[in-house]
Amino acid sequence: MKKIMLLAVSLFILMCGSVSAHGITASEKKSDGLTIKVNGVEVISSANHVTTDGKTYVSVRAFADLFDRTYTLTKGNKDVFFSGTKISNIRMKQDEPTAWIRDLANAVHAQQVSWDSKQEVYVLALPEGTIKISGSVPAMGEHWSNPQAGDLPTGPIFGVHDGKLVFLEYMVAQDDFIKGVNHTNIAGMKGVPSPPVVQVDIEFQKDGHEGFEVPHFDIHAYFITDEEQQKIK
Template sequence: MKKKGAMLLVLMFMMLLGGTVASAHAGHSKPHGLTVLINGVQVQSAANHRWDGKAYVSAAQFAKLFDLEATVSKDRRSIAFNGQTITDIRWHQGEATAWVRELAKAVHAQSVAWDQEQEEVYVLALPKGSVQITPVVPAMGEHWSNPQAGDLPTGPIYGVYNGKLVFLEYMIAQEDFVNGTDHANLAGMKGVPSPSVVQLDIEFQATGHEGFEVPHYDIHAYFITEEEQQKIK
């Protein structure tokens, strides 16, 4: 009987705690789990959640995908990340989470998109300095690159469609293959999260095309399926 009485007291106490916690957040929207992707790579954390219309993401796991660290201040009210101080933070499930737009800003991300139906946040974070250089090309998407860094015409060139990373491209002159010219240590996805390559296209452009008017090979590493690729209009 004593054991049963003790168990009953414990259960009542837990119920009381549950009621207290629930009432403490009256008037606020409850946290919701959500999926957070950076260039299609998922930020793995159960702490990711939505609160009052804003997406909060595990700062440590977000930083880890960039091989960086997010350092919490001693008073636990801010986070130092990639030279920025982020103050819009929430502690959730024992983790320090930060507003995704502040984290994205710290890594110079190009855009942050929210898919309400899928409960998904997508951060497009290409290497710093990448800008759009073409409109949407059917079955490909927009082309982005960093002309100031001398990436063109060889690349890397990034394909983007509806704010999502679609492909990584390089253009190699036919003459380079004939002459045995090396193209070593190309930048590619250095410093940013990279999804898995789903398919690879190597196309010979006999007369070249706008942007590279010599015979060359276009090399596309696609991060989407061919079926998804053909839907790009």
């Protein structure tokens, strides 16, 4: 059993990774009082701002960098072409284009955009096609995945609580480890921003559970602390 657990840990470490912002210089900072995050990764630019009518505008460059994508600004600075989408109503701020956060979110097929009382805008941008597959589970949150892509039961499965990404999960049958079955090139956070993994839980489900009713390991990489996890009801 110890050997199986070590194999599970090694497998998960290989599958997990972090994607952070690119192209941000030391001189840049976020706008005072305004925080914008994509999957928990901050979109840092002093060009981010809120308009007089309450719309949040975000640096197109900083947002695109999180996804390792490029954009094109048209002549006259009226439109931006980003991720195969034309975004209009561009506002120039500090000599760089900014766009309404909802337009940017739609361009990357984000699932949700939410705001809180602390002036934080949070974009949940999971891989395209990801949908909610279960309600909230205590100490975990909702479960999201892409059944159409054949991701289940192995995963990835994404945990979401209050519109925010909290974990990434894979499920591997005990029999697969015993027989030495390989699971290669499993999808994960590729193509979307990922915060750093804070903790990992590997739990053996001897009787399985709904959705995967065979003995297996549930492998969770949490992007929040254990204390924060236990507060999820």
